[in-house]
Amino acid sequence: SADGMGKLLGGVPGVPPARVAIIGGGVVGTHAARMAAGLGSDVTILDRSLPRLRALDDLFIGRVRTRYATLEAIEQEVFAADVVIGAVLVPGAAAPKLVSRAQLAGMKRRAVLVDVAIDQGGCFETSKATTHQAPTYLVDDIVHYCVANMPGAVPVTSSHALNHATLPFGLALASKGLSALVEDPHLRAGLNVHRGRITNRAVAESQHLSAVMPEEALAS
Known part of the structure; x- marks a missing residue:
């Protein structure tokens, strides 16, 4: 996004890659991690299922870090990240709010929040549905990408x-x-x-x- 930090996800020789935090290790989170890691990003996946975290460790063979999703761990990773992807979906229920507006103050300026759970109300407190025509907006200098029906891009x-x-x-x-x-x-x-x-x-x-x-x- 033109509103973002101007960082290349994979970095270049001598310049470190962007840090990507993915909250939720299900199908969406796993594919997001595969894309981000494939681009060379520094990726962490957070989830509350230890069996799922073990499976992700085996799948990525050390290319991606895994972390148990306590509130403290989520906050630490969100504050350190250049991109945060919210991929926590609860079948039939509203998505839990994982990042509050107050926490935006601790994030890097012009970091990006991507809310994949927007169709279920969003998993960030400041999320609101956007479109492919106008996909992003700023709240407290944090870029929000909350496009409903993201697969519609392809x-x-x-x-x-x-x-x-x-x-x-x-x-x-x-x-x-x-x-x-x-x-x-x-x-x-x-x-x-x-x-x-x-x-x-x-x-x-x-x-x-x-x-x-x-x-x-x-x-x-």
């Missing part, structure tokens, strides 16, 4: 990837209807609402409503 690739991932489930629903949910526990777990009843606990809690088990709703 529509052909993202559309094919989405089709490949969802087509088998769409075909099952089209051919079997609600019976597909009864037969497939994965489809059943994805049910959010049925006949006016919320069947996803995280969705219900985010709306301060009660939930019923999908099996119970489908049986009624």
